Amino acid sequence: MIEVEGLKISYGAAGRLIEAVNEVGFSIDSGDSLALIGPSGCGKTSILFAIAGLVKPDAGNLSIAGERVDGIRRDAALILQNAGLLPWKTVWENANMSLRLSHRYPAENAAAVLEELGLAEFRDRFPAELSEGMKRRVGIARALSISPSVMLMDEPLASLDAITQERIQNLFLELWKQRGFTMVFVTHDIEEAVFLGQRIIVLSKRPAQIKAVVENPQMGELDYRESKEFHRLVIELRAVMQR
Amino acid sequence: MKRSLYTIASIAILFLAWWGASLTLEFARGRPIIPDPWQALVEVGRHGEELGRHFIASAARLGISLVIATLVAVPFGLMVGHERRLDRLITPMIYITYPIPQVVLLPILFIIFGLGDSVRVALISLALFFQILISARGAAKGISEEHLASVLSAGANRFQIYRHVILPASLPAILTSMRVSIGLGMALLYLSETAPMRTTTGLGSFIAKHFFSLDIAFAGVITMAFLGLVLYILLDIVERIVCRWQYVQRRDRPRWPSRLYPNKIREQFLRKIHRTDREG
Numbered sequence: 160m161i162e163v164e165g166l167k168i169s170y171g172a173a174g175r176l177i178e179a180v181n182e183v184g185f186s187i188d189s190g191d192s193l194a195l196i197g198p199s200g201c202g203k204t205s206i207l208f209a210i211a212g213l214v215k216p217d218a219g220n221l222s223i224a225g226e227r228v229d230g231i232r233r234d235a236a237l238i239l240q241n242a243g244l245l246p247w248k249t250v251w252e253n254a255n256m257s258l259r260l261s262h263r264y265p266a267e268n269a270a271a272v273l274e275e276l277g278l279a280e281f282r283d284r285f286p287a288e289l290s291e292g293m294k295r296r297v298g299i300a301r302a303l304s305i306s307p308s309v310m311l312m313d314e315p316l317a318s319l320d321a322i323t324q325e326r327i328q329n330l331f332l333e334l335w336k337q338r339g340f341t342m343v344f345v346t347h348d349i350e351e352a353v354f355l356g357q358r359i360i361v362l363s364k365r366p367a368q369i370k371a372v373v374e375n376p377q378m379g380e381l382d383y384r385e386s387k388e389f390h391r392l393v394i395e396l397r398a399v400m401q402r
Numbered sequence: 403m404k405r406s407l408y409t410i411a412s413i414a415i416l417f418l419a420w421w422g423a424s425l426t427l428e429f430a431r432g433r434p435i436i437p438d439p440w441q442a443l444v445e446v447g448r449h450g451e452e453l454g455r456h457f458i459a460s461a462a463r464l465g466i467s468l469v470i471a472t473l474v475a476v477p478f479g480l481m482v483g484h485e486r487r488l489d490r491l492i493t494p495m496i497y498i499t500y501p502i503p504q505v506v507l508l509p510i511l512f513i514i515f516g517l518g519d520s521v522r523v524a525l526i527s528l529a530l531f532f533q534i535l536i537s538a539r540g541a542a543k544g545i546s547e548e549h550l551a552s553v554l555s556a557g558a559n560r561f562q563i564y565r566h567v568i569l570p571a572s573l574p575a576i577l578t579s580m581r582v583s584i585g586l587g588m589a590l591l592y593l594s595e596t597a598p599m600r601t602t603t604g605l606g607s608f609i610a611k612h613f614f615s616l617d618i619a620f621a622g623v624i625t626m627a628f629l630g631l632v633l634y635i636l637l638d639i640v641e642r643i644v645c646r647w648q649y650v651q652r653r654d655r656p657r658w659p660s661r662l663y664p665n666k667i668r669e670q671f672l673r674k675i676h677r678t679d680r681e682g
């Protein structure tokens with residue numbers, strides 16, 4: 160369970176303070192999935208980074224599994240906006256990076272995950288040699304390698320072509336159902352939010368505040384995309400966002 | 403044409419230009435001013451063994467200095483570049499001390515290091531240190547937030563941040579500054595092997611000794627140029643090993659621009675798609 164209460168985040172020194180997040184609160188049961196959607200620059204990444212322990216909030220309470228968040232957690236994986244791969248490391252090294260940084264490599268490694276994501280034969284390539292979709296999958300492999308119980312994702316599929324986007328959305332859905340991690344993801348894609356988010360939180364313009372919460376209990380199957388309910392929610396969500 | 407052919411052509415053109423200059427000067431002044439390349443090469447052959455000894459002495463001095471300067475300047479420069487408070491404290495000191503020509507510190511260096519080879523290495527290292535330090539600092543300042551967040555989010559400690567992000571990201575700039583500093587290193591090497599630090603070994607001493615028989619002196623100059631070339635080649639090899647990621651190309655990159663556009667436009671094109679690759 161993740162609990163966020165009265166979260167406030169701002170950047171810069173006094174005088175030129177940029178307020179990014181203002182009084183945001185929500186909670187997610189473990190194993191559930193939550194989408195954060197909002198206009199660009201509204202503070203989505205800031206909220207995610209606060210949950211990941213990368214950004215210290217000015218005010219508010221954050222807890223994961225009943226423990227206060229203060230710093231990085233070993234059971235939480237973060238996938239960054241552009242996969243966050245290091246260009247000087249090969250696929251293999253990138254995928255094992257999180258394990259290595261927490262001294263779990265080489266006792267544990269990402270071989271099985273790379274195999275599962277169809278990346279095994281590319282293990283010695285550098286990110287510059289991969290397509291965008293493959294890079295994202297390497298980022299996913301890195302996150303999965305630590306067997307996280309919380310998966311935080313910052314626009315994991317932004318700027319991919321539509322087909323690849325859909326394919327990786329399907330992958331996320333299967334992985335989520337298979338592995339049962341709690342998923343919090345940021346997106347600016349309405350259909351993605353409806354396809355992957357059990358609950359969708361719509362944020363306002365900066366500083367981010369919660370504008371609406373849309374429940375989406377029927378998600379969870381690959382063919383949800385073709386259903387009437389899916390389209391109804393997409394339309395509803397679009398209307399909420401344009402308000 | 404193959405790359406090695408270009409290299410040979412390049413050296414040949416250089417020698418022809420030298421020969422041309424030598425002939426022109428001789429014609430203008432009515433007597434030989436600088437030796438032509440063939441004479442100098444003959445002298446290289448004649449003094450081969452002696453030049454070999456001097457080459458090794460000079461190469462050792464310059465090589466050791468470059469290694470010492472790099473080993474000290476890189477960690478220091480990366481830290482100054484990355485740690486903001488250290489930067490504020492140290493950078494003014496660098497800017498004040500860097501413009502002082504290291505040569506004016508010679509008397510002090512003599513007192514500390516005596517009159518042997520250690521003072522030569524100290525002088526050259528000191529000058530190279532600043533060049534590499536400033537590049538390393540600059541490179542460490544430009545690290546992308548995304549790459550830092552990528553390791554920080556996995557719980558990297560400070561050493562791991564340097565080891566996995568800051569150092570590898572800065573290596574290309576560090577190697578470039580090492581290459582640039584070879585020129586300065588050569589100048590100081592020559593200075594440190596001639597008066598007032600005259601010795602009996604090293605290419606500088608050989609050139610100075612034969613100052614009035616230019617054919618032989620130029621044999622020394624050629625050998626010095628060769629030393630520079632060897633160092634550049636070594637640094638290229640090191641770069642290809644430690645920055646291997648910079649030499650890969652996306653394998654499915656389109657080929658057609660090479661046939662349709664001249665090289666310059668093609669390069670711009672490739673750079674552009676490379677950038678969009680990176681930024682997604």
Ligand SMILES: Nc1ncnc2c1ncn2[C@@H]1O[C@H](COP(=O)(O)OP(=O)(O)OP(=O)(O)O)[C@@H](O)[C@H]1O
Pocket residue numbers: 170171177178179198199200201202203204205206365
């Ligand atoms: N380190 C920082 N220093 C100063 N300002 C920052 C910093 N990080 C973010 N901001 C500002 O805070 C605001 C919210 O940023 P944030 O990255 O959380 O938004 P976002 O919703 O993720 O944006 P995007 O859609 O571009 O990803 C922005 O106006 C941004 O300029």
Ligand SMILES: [Mg+2]
Pocket residue numbers: 203204205240313
């Ligand atoms: Mg963002």
